Amino acid sequence: MSNQPLLDVRDVSKHFGGVTALNGVSLQLNAGEVVALAGDNGAGKSTLIKTISGVYQADGGEIRLKGEVVKFATPEAARGHGIETIYQDLALADNLSIGANIFLGREPMTKAFGFLPVLDRKKMAKAAQETMAQLDFHVTRLDAPVGNFSGGQRQAVAIGRAVYWNAQVLIMDEPTAALGVPEQRKVVSLIQTLKAQGRGIIFISHNLQDIFAVSDRIVVLRRGTLAGERKIAETNHDEIVKLMVGG
The missing domain is CATH 3.40.50.300 (P-loop containing nucleotide triphosphate hydrolases)
Structure with a gap:
């Protein structure tokens, strides 16, 4: 220190x-x-x-x-x-994936056919994979909507968003x-990783x-x-x- x-x-x-x-x-x-x-x-x-x-x-x-x-x-x-604040409501979009939530409001764009701007979904998926691995937190489907996740997993997504943007x-x-108690333990583990x-x-x-x-x-x-x-x-x-x- x-x-x-x-x-x-x-x-x-x-x-x-x-x-x-x-x-x-x-x-x-x-x-x-x-x-x-x-x-x-x-x-x-x-x-x-x-x-x-x-x-x-x-x-x-x-x-x-x-x-x-x-x-x-x-x-x-x-x-x-x-400086990133993770409030109790997490401010996640339940219908979107981990990657889409990481970039929420800051979506990366690429060009299709050389000129048409579209969402860079590869970058979003890669960010989700790398960020979750950095937190030693694993979910089976990175493309699943976060509304399907448990409370501890949703906390991980919110923390991952802060980590990706270098908080x-x-x-x-x-x-x-x-x-619940198992989910609380997961969050405590995430904090120790951070x-x-x-x-x-x-x-x-x-x-x-x-x-x-x-x-x-x-x-x-x-x-x-x-x-x-x-x-x-x-x-x-x-x-x-x-x-x-x-x-």
């Missing part, structure tokens, strides 16, 4: 009218590290990740990516700098919610068991402020719950 954080959120604040959603929150993320973001509903988790990913602009503080101060006017700008920071919002590749992951979850299974550190928010930060190896569930509720 480099001494310089991959992502450095410094003293960030965000207001909505008279409501302070974030008040001087700081967070660091290193390459090859998983940092969990925990807190009750209304703690500021969603506002923080949306500020990092360009949905909102901070009213105070700064965000640094690989040491450089960045300001993202849109989520597209954040993605262009290697260095992945923000994962409740990736194990509504999944970590081994040197990517930084912000992991948002209400499930403390999952947080302790995959994270290196945990950052706890409460009412828009930083309630505490702990290394996973040096804390336990009870301490984290107390930080969350203010006990």
